[in-house]
Amino acid sequence: MPHRDVMHGSRAVAEAVRLCDVKVVAAYPITPQTHIVEDIAEMVANGELDAEYIMVESEHSAMSACIGASATGARSFTATASQGLALMHEVLWIASGLRLPIVMVNANRALSAPINIWNDQSDSIAERDSGWIQIYVETAQEALDSVIQAYRIAEDAEVLLPAMVCMDGFVLTHTVEPVEVPDREQVREYLPELRMPHTLDPENPVTMGSLGDPNYYMECRKQQELAMERALEVARRADEEFRRVFGRGYGVVEEYNMEDAEVVLVTMGSVAGTIKDTIDMLGDESVGLLRLRLFRPFPKEAVRRALANAKVVNVIEKDVSIGMGEGALMTELKSVLYGSDIKVLGTVAGLGGRDITTEHIRQAVERAQRALRGERVDEVAWAGLKEEAV
Amino acid sequence: MKVNIAACITEPGSSERNKTGGWRVFKPVVHQERCIDCGSCWIFCPEACISRKEGRYEVDLDFCKGCGICANECPTEAIEMVLEEK
Numbered sequence: 001m002p003h004r005d006v007m008h009g010s011r012a013v014a015e016a017v018r019l020c021d022v023k024v025v026a027a028y029p030i031t032p033q034t035h036i037v038e039d040i041a042e043m044v045a046n047g048e049l050d051a052e053y054i055m056v057e058s059e060h061s062a063m064s065a066c067i068g069a070s071a072t073g074a075r076s077f078t079a080t081a082s083q084g085l086a087l088m089h090e091v092l093w094i095a096s097g098l099r100l101p102i103v104m105v106n107a108n109r110a111l112s113a114p115i116n117i118w119n120d121q122s123d124s125i126a127e128r129d130s131g132w133i134q135i136y137v138e139t140a141q142e143a144l145d146s147v148i149q150a151y152r153i154a155e156d157a158e159v160l161l162p163a164m165v166c167m168d169g170f171v172l173t174h175t176v177e178p179v180e181v182p183d184r185e186q187v188r189e190y191l192p193e194l195r196m197p198h199t200l201d202p203e204n205p206v207t208m209g210s211l212g213d214p215n216y217y218m219e220c221r222k223q224q225e226l227a228m229e230r231a232l233e234v235a236r237r238a239d240e241e242f243r244r245v246f247g248r249g250y251g252v253v254e255e256y257n258m259e260d261a262e263v264v265l266v267t268m269g270s271v272a273g274t275i276k277d278t279i280d281m282l283g284d285e286s287v288g289l290l291r292l293r294l295f296r297p298f299p300k301e302a303v304r305r306a307l308a309n310a311k312v313v314n315v316i317e318k319d320v321s322i323g324m325g326e327g328a329l330m331t332e333l334k335s336v337l338y339g340s341d342i343k344v345l346g347t348v349a350g351l352g353g354r355d356i357t358t359e360h361i362r363q364a365v366e367r368a369q370r371a372l373r374g375e376r377v378d379e380v381a382w383a384g385l386k387e388e389a390v
Numbered sequence: 391m392k393v394n395i396a397a398c399i400t401e402p403g404s405s406e407r408n409k410t411g412g413w414r415v416f417k418p419v420v421h422q423e424r425c426i427d428c429g430s431c432w433i434f435c436p437e438a439c440i441s442r443k444e445g446r447y448e449v450d451l452d453f454c455k456g457c458g459i460c461a462n463e464c465p466t467e468a469i470e471m472v473l474e475e476k
Contacts, residue, residue: 097396099395198394198398198400206398207399208396208398210397210398212397216393219393220396220397223395
């Protein structure tokens with residue numbers, strides 16, 4: 001039976017890993033992710049999860065161990081954050097290039113220097129081109145549900161790509177929320193056993209990680225791109241099916257107060273909660289929120305559809321592409337909306353754990369409204385920046 | 391020909407069909423009259439492309455990459471590395 005409990009977001013992720021009958025977990029501790037793999041270690045020690053738990057000497061090794069395990073056909077999991085994800089960088093490409101459906105939770109945290117353990121999303125945004133599916137979640141419940149969905153999407157025969165579930169460090173990992181933990185049998189029904197076209201098996205020898213010389217490398221990359229395109233529809237169906245089985249779903253994008261919205265805030269992750277509250281406080285039907293849950297594959301059509309009646313968009317994001325002067329999501333949104341009359345503004349916010357308040361959201365709305373009235377406004381603003389300290 | 395997912399090779403030994411001799415700059419030429427049948431070239435060849443046939447050592451030029459280890463190891467200098475000219 002499903003049961004309701006109050007727990008940290010990190011515990012919710014561990015529960016999902018248990019429910020998915022993950023076979024191999026390779027992990028290295030890093031704040032703010034450590035609770036996740038600690039909880040999983042406890043589950044393995046208590047016999048609640050029948051998995052091989054590999055303690056490794058670095059995140060590079062954690063991902064490498066997951067690659068080896070996944071290549072044998074074993075459902076594999078790891079979790080990391082920030083510098084840990086950065087250290088995995090080169091192996092992330094191997095996991096996706098080998099088309100291994102590993103699922104990883106990234107507890108979003110700022111990158112050094114200066115050293116900072118708090119939340120922003122620069123770490124996973126920096127890995128956007130690594131061939132991993134990326135899902136950004138708003139709540140602990142969504143983190144749990146998204147891990148289950150991530151396996152279903154990643155392991156689909158039409159996809160076979162690794163998936164990263166990104167949850168804001170501390171804001172979600174260390175916050176206690178009521179969470180419904182699904183029934184194990186129901187999860188087994190939703191998530192069939194992993195079947196891969198090729199696995200490492202001494203009875204049927206194959207070569208994985210072979211040379212892809214200039215004659216074939218491009219074809220492999222194109223296959224990955226096509227798989228990523230198919231993942232969009234698979235993700236949509238996986239969420240619909242999830243809703244049917246468990247009674248809740250999220251969509252690949254979430255629309256809030258969008259029916260008559262001319263000004264739309266666009267974001268990813270937990271700050272959507274603050275934005276929804278601000279919209280409620282404003283009580284203004286002309287202000288809506290579009291939350292992207294899926295960042296890779298980028299849900300281009302769903303975004304265009306959702307913004308069909310929007311006039312001005314303000315992208316609130318916890319990352320900045322230094323030298324471009326704006327965040328990656330803003331750049332991508334402009335690309336997706338190219339040729340439309342929608343004005344795109346950006347708000348860089350919450351870097352290194354700086355609080356994003358309802359006042360910052362209000363300012364972002366006001367700037368968009370001024371632009372709507374034809375006033376000149378800054379294209380990009382940094383929310384809560386201490387100008388005098390720069 | 392469709393490339394397998396992730397370029398996975400499912401047929402053992404299929405690399406034999408991928409002739410790699412074209413990488414070579416110098417090719418080994420065996421001067422049989424100086425060969426004392428010690429087998430050093432056969433032992434040291436990292437590509438296993440030297441074979442002994444009726445007391446003579448022959449190089450499989452489809453796979454020899456011209457590294458010259460055989461010539462270097464030959465105690466009687468019976469193997470000479472000669473520039474490939476095509």
